[in-house]
Amino acid sequence: MVQEAFLPQERIAALRLEAQGLRARGLFRPAGIGHLAEPRPDIRGDELLWLEPSTAPLAARLAGEEFEALRLAVNAATFLGLDEFEGHYAVYPPGTGYALHLDRFREQNQRVISLVLYLNDTWGPDDGGELRLHPEGGEAVSLSPRGGTLVCFLSERVPHEVLPARRMRQSIAGWFRRRA
Numbered sequence: 001m002v003q004e005a006f007l008p009q010e011r012i013a014a015l016r017l018e019a020q021g022l023r024a025r026g027l028f029r030p031a032g033i034g035h036l037a038e039p040r041p042d043i044r045g046d047e048l049l050w051l052e053p054s055t056a057p058l059a060a061r062l063a064g065e066e067f068e069a070l071r072l073a074v075n076a077a078t079f080l081g082l083d084e085f086e087g088h089y090a091v092y093p094p095g096t097g098y099a100l101h102l103d104r105f106r107e108q109n110q111r112v113i114s115l116v117l118y119l120n121d122t123w124g125p126d127d128g129g130e131l132r133l134h135p136e137g138g139e140a141v142s143l144s145p146r147g148g149t150l151v152c153f154l155s156e157r158v159p160h161e162v163l164p165a166r167r168m169r170q171s172i173a174g175w176f177r178r179r180a
Contacts, residue, residue, distance in 0.1 A: 002143060006117060006150035007066065016119040016147070018058045019089040019170055022049055025049060031036070034105070045096025047119075048088040051172070056089065059172055063087060070152075071176050080112055080178070087115070087174020092129060094104070098162040103155040103175060111155040113176040118145040120170055129165030133158055145169055 007015075022028065030039040030045040053060040067085045075082050092098075103114045116131060123129075123146045128143040131151060135158055142163070145149055153160070155175055162169075 001152045003149075003150045003152075004146070005142060005148050007062075007148055009148060011062075012148045013121070014120055015058055015062065015117075015172065016062075016121065016170055017048070017058060019119060020090065022056060022089065023047070023091060030090070031090070034147055035124040041096075043101075044098040044162075046090045046098060047091045048090045048173075050088045051146065051174070059087075059089060061145065062117075062172070063174075067174075067176075074176065082112055083175040083179050084177050085174055086111075086113075086177055090171050090173045092162060092165045092178045094167055095164055097129070097164040100159050100161040102157075102159055104124045105167050108180070109156060109157045110177045110180055111175040112178055114153050114158070114160075115172075115174050115176065116145075116151045118147050118149045118151075118170070119172065120147045122144055123138045123147065127165065127169075128163055129167075129169040132163060145171065 007025045028049045031041045031044050031048045032038045033043055051059045063085045071082050105109050123144055129145050134142045
């Protein structure tokens with residue numbers, strides 16, 4: 001699912017400014033791979049900050065309001081048994097991306113729906129940083145990370161990658177999860 005203008009641009013701008021301020025304070029860390037979150041810049045180059053109400057109140061409000069309403073609507077329509085949202089701010093500095101992967105740990109199936117909400121101010125075709133989805137049995141689809149756009153897909157079924165960005169790429173990324 002792709003929903004443009006999921007939030008008004010004023011709200012996207014406020015989230016973008018919150019993320020930029022938190023990153024300027026040194027709160028973001030290099031993203032890692034797997035349960036141990038081992039940094040692997042050869043695979044992924046983003047920096048992230050997990051969303052906590054005490055650290056990122058605007059993003060936590062989004063998770064508690066709009067994402068919660070979306071979770072309830074998805075549950076009502078699909079009976080997936082989604083219990084919670086887990087997410088983080090993500091920043092891809094110029095020249096970084098994320099190699100092809102699934103958003104699911106091998107031994108666990110708690111992550112069910114992956115979500116990305118883009119916070120970029122303006123984004124053009126020359127800026128790179130597209131999300132490329134590789135659906136089962138279908139053609140790859142590339143999505144530009146335009147501010148306000150929300151992308152959702154099945155975590156264990158849709159391999160995806162982030163193509164290298166040519167300028168700072170900002171988002172909130174996360175998952176609707178079920179209990180273990």
